[in-house]
Amino acid sequence: MDEITKEKQRIGEAFARVDAQREKLTGQLGELDAAERVLARYSTGTPASKTASVKISTTAKKTAAAPRPMRPRVRAEQLAGGKRTSSTLGDQLLALTIGKTQQ
Numbered sequence: 001m002d003e004i005t006k007e008k009q010r011i012g013e014a015f016a017r018v019d020a021q022r023e024k025l026t027g028q029l030g031e032l033d034a035a036e037r038v039l040a041r042y043s044t045g046t047p048a049s050k051t052a053s054v055k056i057s058t059t060a061k062k063t064a065a066a067p068r069p070m071r072p073r074v075r076a077e078q079l080a081g082g083k084r085t086s087s088t089l090g091d092q093l094l095a096l097t098i099g100k101t102q103q
Contacts, residue, residue: 035093042096 087095 032089035089038096039089039092043092
């Protein structure tokens with residue numbers, strides 16, 4: 001009987017840890033969704049692939065399917081001299097907030 005009580009307590013504690021972690025991840029997911037919406041709204045580059053809040057109807061997709069012109073080729077010297085960086089979501093948010101506060 002004592003073993004069953006200990007096992008119940010152990011499982012209850014493990015369940016509490018899992019539930020706390022789930023709550024934490026849910027909060028982080030909400031923050032990431034909000035950040036993605038902000039970046040999609042203010043970014044000047046390509047639009048976000050798919051967001052939960054931005055949905056395009058099928059008729060809008062058909063009208064917006066105009067072909068894009070091809071980019072000119074870049075020589076190897078230009079690539080070697082150029083600086084290519086891939087910014088992360090956090091870097092983009094930081095740049096966005098810094099830019100907004102300096103205006």
